Amino acid sequence: MKTGYEFGLAGARLVARAAGTLWWAEAELLVVSDLHLGKSERIARRGGTLLPPYETADTLARLDAEIAALAPATVLCLGDSFDDLLAADLPEAEALWLARLMAGRRWIWIAGNHDPGPVGLGGAHLAEWREGPLTFRHIALPGAEPGEVSGHYHPKARITAQGQALSRPCFLIDGLRAILPAFGTYTGGLATTDPALDGLMDPGAVAVLTGSRAICLPMPRAARA
Template sequence: MKTGFEFGLAGARLMARAAGTLWWAEPGLLCVSDLHLGKSERIARRGGTLLPPYETVDTLARLDAEIAALDPAVVICLGDSFDDLLSTELPEAEALWLARLMAGRRWIWIAGNHDPGPVGLGGAHLAECHEGPLTFRHIAVPGAGAGEVSGHYHPKARITAQGQLLSRPCFLIDRARAILPAFGTYTGGLATTDPALGALMGPEAVAVLTGRRAICLPMPRAASPASAPRRRPGSRG
């Protein structure tokens, strides 16, 4: 089973893992984006639809599995790690779990648009982070130089498998940048056919779908007007 897709970015050899994390083996760096811990609590607090309050446990369990498998020296969380500032007040058991994951390694929180940084927790708190040839930030910057790693958009790709249309979180990768999928259990997603993603990614971009195995395919895009079927003169649409 293919656990990841290997690629190069600005001279760094990286792996987009099937679990939805980015692994840079040379410095032992694990990157994850958009955990959105505490989302069910935030929705309930604001009077929204009640969701089973288990997403933080599930998200931490999957992150724990990645850390156990790779034993990273550095972990970078690319922003929106918590659903809002009040969500940083985790229940004691979950707070201790997160503290255990952070212990003994360099941990970097990148500020997101949902959380300007969980400043009450340990680790470093940065607007963006530069590691070797790579720049880690929450939201991609149009025209940024090669080596940008970001999140924010929660990209998802649709594929047809065994006659069924499936939608999976995915990485988007081109020569200049990589956009990570959301790692949080209750996060939604933006289709790769959305113009916002089409404008960011180069024509050679690929999507690496997450799940039981990593699947790489050309980035699905919206059909251009020129490729749409033309009607014959006088025909009715």
């Protein structure tokens, strides 16, 4: 089973993992984007649809599994780690779980548009971060230098397999940048055919679908007239 897709970006060798995380072995760095912890609580607080409040535990469990598998020295969260700032006030059991994951390693929170920064938690809180040839930020910048890694868009690829239409969260990768899928359990997605993504990615971009295994295919795009 292919648990990841290896690729190069600005000279760094990276792996887009089937779980939806990015692994840079040389730097012992695990990158995850758009956890949106506390989303069900935020929706209920604002009078929206009541969703089963299990998504934070599920997201933390999957992150826990990735940390256990890779033993990173640094974990970098690429923004929108919480669904809003109030959602960062996690229930005690989940707050302790997160604290255990953070213990003994460097933890970096990149500010997102939903959460300017969960400053009540430990770790470093930054607008963006540069390590070697790579720059990590929440939202991709048009015209950025090669080596940009971002999230925000929650990309999803729509494909047809065995006569059935499927939509899977995916990485988008070209020679300039990589955009990560949302890692949170209750997160929607933006189709790769959307002009916002189509315009960001080079013609040769690929999509790496997440799930039980990593599947790389040309980035699905809207049909041209």
